[in-house]
Amino acid sequence: MNTTDLEKKRAEIEKQGYSILNLGPTHPATHGIFQNILTMDGDIIIDAVPTVGYIHRAFEKLAERRAYYQITTITDRMNYCSSPINNFGWHMTMEKLLGIEVPKRAQYLRVILMELARIADHLICNSVIGVDTGALSGFLYVFQEREKVYEIYEEICGARLTTNLGRIGGLERDFPKKAWDKIHAFIESLPKALDEFETLLSRNRIFMDRTIGAGPISAERALNYGFTGPNLRAAGVDYDVRVATPYSSYEDFDFQIPVGVNGDTYDRFMVRQEEMHQSLSIIKQAIAKLPEGPIHADVPEIYLPPKEEVYNNMEALIYQFKIVMGESNVPAGEVYHSVEGGNGELGFYLISDGGRTPFRLSLRRPCFIYYQAYTEMIKGAMLSDAILTLSSLNVIAGELDA
Amino acid sequence: MENVTQEIGKALQDKFGDAIVSQSLIVDFPTFVVKKEKILDIMKFLFDFELYKFQFLTSLCGVHFPDNVKEEEYSVVYQLHDLVRNQRIRLKVFTSESHIQVPSVTSLFSTANWLERETFDFFGIQFTGHPNLVKILNMEDQPYFPMRKQYPLEDGTREDKDDSKFGR
Numbered sequence: 001m002n003t004t005d006l007e008k009k010r011a012e013i014e015k016q017g018y019s020i021l022n023l024g025p026t027h028p029a030t031h032g033i034f035q036n037i038l039t040m041d042g043d044i045i046i047d048a049v050p051t052v053g054y055i056h057r058a059f060e061k062l063a064e065r066r067a068y069y070q071i072t073t074i075t076d077r078m079n080y081c082s083s084p085i086n087n088f089g090w091h092m093t094m095e096k097l098l099g100i101e102v103p104k105r106a107q108y109l110r111v112i113l114m115e116l117a118r119i120a121d122h123l124i125c126n127s128v129i130g131v132d133t134g135a136l137s138g139f140l141y142v143f144q145e146r147e148k149v150y151e152i153y154e155e156i157c158g159a160r161l162t163t164n165l166g167r168i169g170g171l172e173r174d175f176p177k178k179a180w181d182k183i184h185a186f187i188e189s190l191p192k193a194l195d196e197f198e199t200l201l202s203r204n205r206i207f208m209d210r211t212i213g214a215g216p217i218s219a220e221r222a223l224n225y226g227f228t229g230p231n232l233r234a235a236g237v238d239y240d241v242r243v244a245t246p247y248s249s250y251e252d253f254d255f256q257i258p259v260g261v262n263g264d265t266y267d268r269f270m271v272r273q274e275e276m277h278q279s280l281s282i283i284k285q286a287i288a289k290l291p292e293g294p295i296h297a298d299v300p301e302i303y304l305p306p307k308e309e310v311y312n313n314m315e316a317l318i319y320q321f322k323i324v325m326g327e328s329n330v331p332a333g334e335v336y337h338s339v340e341g342g343n344g345e346l347g348f349y350l351i352s353d354g355g356r357t358p359f360r361l362s363l364r365r366p367c368f369i370y371y372q373a374y375t376e377m378i379k380g381a382m383l384s385d386a387i388l389t390l391s392s393l394n395v396i397a398g399e400l401d402a
Numbered sequence: 403m404e405n406v407t408q409e410i411g412k413a414l415q416d417k418f419g420d421a422i423v424s425q426s427l428i429v430d431f432p433t434f435v436v437k438k439e440k441i442l443d444i445m446k447f448l449f450d451f452e453l454y455k456f457q458f459l460t461s462l463c464g465v466h467f468p469d470n471v472k473e474e475e476y477s478v479v480y481q482l483h484d485l486v487r488n489q490r491i492r493l494k495v496f497t498s499e500s501h502i503q504v505p506s507v508t509s510l511f512s513t514a515n516w517l518e519r520e521t522f523d524f525f526g527i528q529f530t531g532h533p534n535l536v537k538i539l540n541m542e543d544q545p546y547f548p549m550r551k552q553y554p555l556e557d558g559t560r561e562d563k564d565d566s567k568f569g570r
Contacts, residue, residue, distance in 0.1 A: 360465045
């Protein structure tokens with residue numbers, strides 16, 4: 001809208017006796033760059049106009065100019081709270097296009113990492129709901145646990161936030177002993193931290209009063225809005241990509257899908273809380289069943305050879321050059337692959353024309369899709385509930401704007 | 403999966419006749435190319451279809467094929483999902499630069515609202531019947547549609563970089 005239109009609209013709203021409040025784009029309570037222009041009647045929200053795109057980085061266009069293996073770094077920066085899930089989602093899309101079967105061990109290791117990422121993602125979301133209701137200490141307790149997850153990433157790939165973990169065809173290296181030690185220590189300490197956190201919040205009168213009934217959405221509306229992940233399950237629909245279309249051997253594990261009833265902030269909190277317990281159980285099962293074997297598929301055209309072979313073996317040197325220059329042969333085709341990301345179904349729709357880069361890569365970002373329901377969810381609510389609704393939806397700016 | 407494609411394809415053929423241009427199974431996705439004028443009717447039909455109820459719009463995106471024949475340069479791809487029977491399908495419509503209008507499906511799926519705005523933003527596809535078709539991620543007054551293939555990623559005015567050997 002141009003300035004005169006805005007002025008006209010403002011005058012119209014003020015004539016009705018409402019006031020306008022500009023929430024964001026940089027506001028300490030919104031945890032990210034979200035702008036909402038709210039029409040307020042006292043403390044009640046009448047209407048909201050969300051503006052998105054403040055950190056738009058044109059990932060889909062960037063992807064059209066990058067060799068396939070270089071796109072992993074782009075996926076890191078979407079939902080940066082659970083980047084390994086994004087990385088592996090992209091790798092699995094490529095494996096589907098190339099027809100690569102990844103060895104069981106790599107699949108199980110991926111599952112362990114993806115579930116660790118899910119725990120880290122849910123920890124942030126749930127503790128921040130606590131912060132927005134005024135309970136800061138829970139946030140500080142569980143952030144210690146999140147730090148442990150980041151240390152595990154660090155042992156495995158060297159990075160903490162934007163992990164660039166794994167490769168097309170498998171993982172780049174097996175977990176070192178230090179990583180295993182840290183994983184075992186984490187499995188020990190997380191239940192205690194979660195218990196402590198739940199004692200603080202889940203049956204806390206103030207917390208319940210603040211969150212029950214705040215920002216509800218019915219199952220029907222949630223489906224119509226394309227909700228997926230914990231937010232959809234909180235509304236009572238048991239859709240989980242890990243169960244509906246298992247990938248990376250999720251069919252081998254036994255776990256429950258928690259569902260809520262009302263789809264309000266409290267249900268979303270409880271669903272995420274239970275999902276962390278389930279993720280922990282999946283990790284334990286994966287460790288118990290972990291098979292021996294290689295950690296990557298035998299695909300020399302796609303998977304980088306080990307360094308010592310590159311120096312001593314002609315063939316490995318050729319492959320190294322071909323892969324690094326992005327000249328690996330990729331068939332023409334069209335695939336869609338989705339994984340259960342921290343916030344829902346993270347989908348990659350890839351069209352390849354046989355060239356060195358994707359012809360088109362469309363990213364199904366769950367945040368972008370469900371954030372459009374935000375206006376509907378906060379209409380008639382108080383401003384403080386709107387903040388809670390935003391944090392309980394776990395809208396990640398990086399994924400929203402891509 | 404092949405017989406699912408046949409099954410849905412036959413029902414669509416019976417109902418819409420030559421509005422269904424082609425059908426195929428691409429990897430694990432039954433894919434139907436349909437005439438753009440009928441897309442909303444077809445989606446409504448699939449929404450309450452007796453075999454599968456495709457009531458969940460997973461994704462909607464635009465694609466630009468500059469090398470296609472003149473009438474089919476732009477495509478909109480819809481992916482639908484029947485969550486109960488866990489069946490997915492893909493619908494495609496093709497359109498051209500001169501007739502860039504495609505009927506909006508926002509009346510059926512609220513999801514489509516922002517996805518269509520995004521597709522308009524990046525490909526310039528006009529969705530007729532959309533309640534608020536303005537750019538979403540880019541500036542509203544940006545005069546071009548950046549995901550079209552004629553716009554290079556790099557700033558065309560730069561002379562210090564020669565990356566003709568990289569990417570497309």
